[in-house]
Amino acid sequence: MNEMNGIITQVQQISPIMKIFKIKPVGWELPEFKPGQFCALGLPASSPRCADSTEDYEEFAPDKMLKRAYSIASATSADELEFYITLVHSGALTPRLFNLNVGDSIQVGKRFVGMFTLDSISPDQNIILIATGTGVAPYMSMLRTDALTRKGKITVIHGAANSWDLGYSSELRLLESVTGKLTYIPTITEPDKEPVEWKGETKFIQDLWTDRTIEKKMGYKPTPENTHVFICGNPKMIETMQGILEGEGFVKHKPKTPGQIHIESF
Numbered sequence: 001m002n003e004m005n006g007i008i009t010q011v012q013q014i015s016p017i018m019k020i021f022k023i024k025p026v027g028w029e030l031p032e033f034k035p036g037q038f039c040a041l042g043l044p045a046s047s048p049r050c051a052d053s054t055e056d057y058e059e060f061a062p063d064k065m066l067k068r069a070y071s072i073a074s075a076t077s078a079d080e081l082e083f084y085i086t087l088v089h090s091g092a093l094t095p096r097l098f099n100l101n102v103g104d105s106i107q108v109g110k111r112f113v114g115m116f117t118l119d120s121i122s123p124d125q126n127i128i129l130i131a132t133g134t135g136v137a138p139y140m141s142m143l144r145t146d147a148l149t150r151k152g153k154i155t156v157i158h159g160a161a162n163s164w165d166l167g168y169s170s171e172l173r174l175l176e177s178v179t180g181k182l183t184y185i186p187t188i189t190e191p192d193k194e195p196v197e198w199k200g201e202t203k204f205i206q207d208l209w210t211d212r213t214i215e216k217k218m219g220y221k222p223t224p225e226n227t228h229v230f231i232c233g234n235p236k237m238i239e240t241m242q243g244i245l246e247g248e249g250f251v252k253h254k255p256k257t258p259g260q261i262h263i264e265s266f
Helices: 133-145 169-179 205-212 213-218 237-249
Strands: 006-015 020-024 038-044 065-071 081-086 106-108 126-132 154-160 182-188 227-233 260-266
Touching: 020 106, 065 081, 065 133, 081 133, 126 133, 126 237, 133 154, 133 169, 133 227, 133 237, 154 169, 154 205, 154 213, 182 205, 182 213, 205 213, 205 237, 227 237, 237 260
Parallel strands: 126 154, 126 227, 154 182, 227 260
Antiparallel strands: 006 020, 006 106, 020 081, 038 065, 038 106
C-alpha cells in the first residue's frame, strides 16, 4: 500500500548535500522503537527531483514507490521523527527527498527495526560511538533518549570532510559541556577549505585511534572488557576500524555470538 502517511514539518539545510528532515505521522501513532533503529521513507517516482541531481539511472513507472531505510535521529519520546540525510545526486530517492518542503507528504514505514542498539549492553560499560557523515544520526537518538543516564563513559567520534558537514556538532558540544558525561571528538580531512582556521583534529578516525589521540582525549584505554564500540558510516572506514579493533581483541557482535563491535552499514 503506497499510503502517504507523513508530513514534512521542518527541513534544515546542514550543508549543500546534507539536510535534516522532521516528519510527523498523519492518522497514526508512532510505535515504540529503540534508539539506533531505522525505518523506511518513500516517495512515488512521479515526485520531481531536486535541481542539483542528475537524471534517474533507470526509468521508473510513475506510481512506483521508491523506498530507502534511514536511521532515526529523534528521541523515542518525540511525537515526530527526525532524519539526517545526504543527497546522492544519481540516487532514486534522495534527489526527490531534497525537493520536499514543509507541508509536503511522504510515506513512512511503520516497521521500526535494527539491532544497532544499546539495550543489551551493561550500563557500567563504556561506549564509543564512531561515525562519518550522516552516520551520527542513530547516536543522536541514543543520546537524546537515555544514553546519558549510563554509568560508563560515552565518546562520540565524528569524521567529515569539512566542519560544515559535522551535523549536530553544536548539540554535541553542548551535551559535552553541560553533562560532563560525554567526550566529543570531531575531525575533518580537508582543513585547507575552512574559511576560518580549524583548530580541531584533521586526521582520519582510524589514524586518531592508532596514534592513541582518542585514548588520550577519553582518559582511559578501551579494551574488550570495558568498552563496546559502535561504527556507522563510510564502508571503508568501517572495514578499517573493524580490522584495527579485532587486532586489539574486540569481536564483532552477532546475535548468536555477542561481541563488542557493533556495525551499521549504509
